[in-house]
Amino acid sequence: MHKMPVWRQILTQASLLAIGLFVIVPIWGIARLAFDGSLKSRPTDFYFFPKQFSMVAFLEVLHHPYPSVDFSILLKNSLLVSFGAAILAVILGASLAYAFARFRFPGRQLGLFVLLLAAFLPLVAFMTPLYIVLSLLKIRTTLLGLTIVYTAFAMPFCIWNMRSAFQAIPKELEEAAFLDGAGIFTTFTRVTFPLALPSIAVAGLIAFLMAYSEFTIGWLFVEKASTVTLSMAIYSMVQEMGGPQPWSYLGSLAVIMSIPIVIIFLILQRTLLEKMLFGNPGD
Numbered sequence: 001m002h003k004m005p006v007w008r009q010i011l012t013q014a015s016l017l018a019i020g021l022f023v024i025v026p027i028w029g030i031a032r033l034a035f036d037g038s039l040k041s042r043p044t045d046f047y048f049f050p051k052q053f054s055m056v057a058f059l060e061v062l063h064h065p066y067p068s069v070d071f072s073i074l075l076k077n078s079l080l081v082s083f084g085a086a087i088l089a090v091i092l093g094a095s096l097a098y099a100f101a102r103f104r105f106p107g108r109q110l111g112l113f114v115l116l117l118a119a120f121l122p123l124v125a126f127m128t129p130l131y132i133v134l135s136l137l138k139i140r141t142t143l144l145g146l147t148i149v150y151t152a153f154a155m156p157f158c159i160w161n162m163r164s165a166f167q168a169i170p171k172e173l174e175e176a177a178f179l180d181g182a183g184i185f186t187t188f189t190r191v192t193f194p195l196a197l198p199s200i201a202v203a204g205l206i207a208f209l210m211a212y213s214e215f216t217i218g219w220l221f222v223e224k225a226s227t228v229t230l231s232m233a234i235y236s237m238v239q240e241m242g243g244p245q246p247w248s249y250l251g252s253l254a255v256i257m258s259i260p261i262v263i264i265f266l267i268l269q270r271t272l273l274e275k276m277l278f279g280n281p282g283d
Contacts, residue, residue, distance in 0.1 A: 033252075
């Protein structure tokens, strides 16, 4: 086995350490703000540990995170919209991705190009058409409308990701199922879908994260306080940070908001690790 030179080992370890610090330090900074009871407004100096450890900010945020709206309502809105967008993006995206991966039809290449272009467009480009369509359907200011908006954002990525997974599955497996008398739907649900599950899980997780963390475009489709999400509440809190409100409130809400993401990752970590270590079937 070829041994890596010492200077390259040092350079590699230093690079990994720099990347790790780049990721960890901001997270640690938010956590430190959340538990610092000495803050009366914004922090004026940098330090690694809270000057005065306190849980008051968490209690205040859980009691009153947004004007006239309870924390439970904000969390419920975020989870409903995010899980709804993820489920719709996976279900609709899987059918389109399978069609693009297995069938040849007129306009296939053009459709793939349009999807790729949509994946790189800024979110602002979707605002006007979605605003008009949802207004015509009378659901623009509802959670259903917001779910559709985030589904539209996530669909291009989900389709491309799942298409690659379906293409990597050998056609012979599906042909064997056809010979045994299985139909297209049975073959897809019993053979193709389970084999592509790691990529589908990744697509669903990305769709969930996009919906869970987005807040700028969402304000266009929200008019009532009862339909505000957690990410919107954090944005509103940031806008109000010029006043006397302690920044520990912002840190505590950010920490609380990250808990569902950590739980979902722990549930899906085996699938995600299989995707990262072994790739798609047939690679």
